[in-house]
Amino acid sequence: MWHDLFSMGIPVLDKIVRTVAVFLVVAALLRFTGKREMAQLNGFDFVVMLLLSNVVQNAIIGPDNSLWGGILGAVVLLAANAVLVRVFIGRFDAKPIVLARDGAYVGKALRRLALRQGEVDQVIQAQGGDDVADVDKITLEPGGAVVVRLRHEEQSASYGDVEALNARLDRIERLLEDLARRPRDAG
Structure with a gap:
C-alpha cells in the first residue's frame, strides 16, 4: 500500500515534460478561442473547462496514480502558470x-x-x-x-x-x- 502511494509509475522528468506540454497547449487553445477569464465564463464555458480538465488528465499523469506523482504534477502546473503569467502575460497583455x-x-x-x-x-x-x-x-x-x-x-x-x-x-x-x-x- 505505502509503495503504491509514493512510487511514481513514470520518471520525474517524464512527468514534468508531460505537465508543462499539456499546460502550454491548453493555455494556447484557451488564448486562441478568446480572452475570457473565469470571471466572464458562462455556463457552457464552465462545462467545457470541467470536461477539458478531465480530457487532458491522462496526458499529464500517464500511467502514474501515485501521491507523489499528483503532488509533482500540481507543483509543476502552478510553477508553469506563475512563469507564464509573470513572463509572458505581462508583456503581451499589459x-x-x-x-x-x-x-x-x-x-x-x-x-x-x-x-x-x-x-x-x-x-x-x-x-x-x-x-x-x-x-x-x-x-x-x-x-x-x-x-x-x-x-x-x-x-x-x-x-x-x-x-x-x-x-x-x-x-x-x-x-x-x-x-x-x-x-x-x-x-
Whole structure:
C-alpha cells in the first residue's frame, strides 16, 4: 500500500515534460478561442473547462496514480502558470482592451475576444447601467476583470454624496429662516 502511494509509475522528468506540454497547449487553445477569464465564463464555458480538465488528465499523469506523482504534477502546473503569467502575460497583455466607448460598442474588440454584446450588457447592468448608451468606457483589464465606467449622469449617488447634499439643503433652510425673521423694510 505505502509503495503504491509514493512510487511514481513514470520518471520525474517524464512527468514534468508531460505537465508543462499539456499546460502550454491548453493555455494556447484557451488564448486562441478568446480572452475570457473565469470571471466572464458562462455556463457552457464552465462545462467545457470541467470536461477539458478531465480530457487532458491522462496526458499529464500517464500511467502514474501515485501521491507523489499528483503532488509533482500540481507543483509543476502552478510553477508553469506563475512563469507564464509573470513572463509572458505581462508583456503581451499589459494594456486594457476597450470594449465600448462613449455609449457605443467597439465591434472589432468584441469580435477579437469572442464576446457578444449581450454578455457585456449583463456586466453593464450589474454595475448599475441600463445599456451601452449609459457607458463612458468599458475595458477588459489584463487580469480578466471587466471595468465599467458609467457616464457621470448615470452614476449612482454614494452615501457621502447624499450627506453633502443634505448638509447643503440644511444651510439653505437656515438662510431662508434667517431671511424670514428679519424685519422687512417698510420703505
